[in-house]
Amino acid sequence: MEDQIDLIYQGKSYKFPLVKGAEDEAAIDIKTLRAQTGLITLDPGFKNTGSCESEITFLDGEEGVLRYRGYSIEDLANNSSFIEVAYLLIFGELPSADQLDKFEDEIRDYALVDEDFKIILKSFPKSAHPMGILSSLTSALIAFNPSSVDINSEKDFHEAIVMLLAKFPVLASWTHRKMKGLPLNYPNYDLSYTENLAHMMFKMPNKDFKPSPTLVSALNKLLILHADHEQNCSTSTVRMVGSSHAGLFPSIASGISALWGPLHGGANQAVIEMLEDIRKDGGDTKKFMAKAKDKNDPFRLMGFGHRVYKNFDPRAKIIKTAADEVLAELGIDDPILDIAKKLEQEALDDPYFVDRKLYPNVDFYSGIIYRALGIPTEMFTVMFAIGRLPGWIAQWKEMRFNKEPIGRPRQIYTGYTHRSI
């Protein structure tokens, strides 16, 4: 591959270096474009624009490949714990047994949140969307832990990472309990990270609760599958906010808000609502497929399509298999799973979807498992956020440690030229 590219503009030739990635992706380094030519690039949605170089996650959208630090998502989902994957994403290597034990103990030690968080939680109406509550509570963490922004001190930064991983599932489960009008559960130090999440979400005060292996295994797999996904909308938001040297906690709070959107992480909730609408409408999937293809109809087939994957989302394949396994183990026959499979098959045979390379993405089947596990629809995107937290942390850490400049895109102005009052 050449190491530079020529640009001819107004009769002059300009040279720009080519940057080559570990998997042979190539980019034009345009850091000097405006200085040399006076030109900028324009790319709404950044469909063709790389924002950074990163060592964390690799996606091949054409081949449907996803790897965290070189390990395939299939291997990690089937062989690792969520906390092992979190460690891998954040620190770059899978932990040894001792490193994992220490990391899990550190997380246990930070798992209690200030009791005053209950006052903040109490101020929200039960009808509040849990993503709004979670974003607010995460921002509030900075008020109760002011020391957690100094990344120059390895110790302080490590403490901020562990604190966030420890407290986030507590805040998320308390958000769920608040919505349901249920008493709040504290973390149980004898349980694993994922067992604790289940415990805090589902333990009722009037009876014993032991998280079932099916529940824990499904949650563990779903959290791993959502853990990172290179420069998606919410991760780019976390990097952008962090680039102004805002702290880790407010940067993550911004990522939660970006993830909330139905075109992004909010799609898992929108998929179930869509499948329920189809079921209530009599299950006529062809009618909804026609709506999805009608340019005059704002309806989209939620859980379908992806900015990067122009092949199957590898996570969707794993989740689809897990959905069958979990529902079978729980003895649940959920009609909306059949509707989902029917929609998928029809889309795979439909030129509109085939021509646009629209396949099921991570959100298409995940809600069916969450629903089978007894998690309410409004909480689905919170579950996505719990999974994505280590990826957000890892990406924020990389951006800050690489001393990347503050993010500040240019624009092409198309408004009025100067005019007098």
Ligand code: SDX
């Ligand atoms: C996530 O980026 C990530 O990595 C995100 C994520 C992660 O892990 O972080 O993977 C998580 O956000 C998954 C995506 C969840 N969103 C949805 O399921 C919402 C439904 N999907 C879409 O709205 C859409 O596919 C996006 C937002 C996911 C991607 O949009 P793009 O890349 O901007 O593509 P586009 O909107 O330009 O669509 C290209 C064409 C258009 O038709 P034409 O104008 O060419 O005729 O495909 C059509 C679109 O109308 N299209 C759809 C469609 N998705 C795209 N038509 C019907 N139903 C859909 N779902």
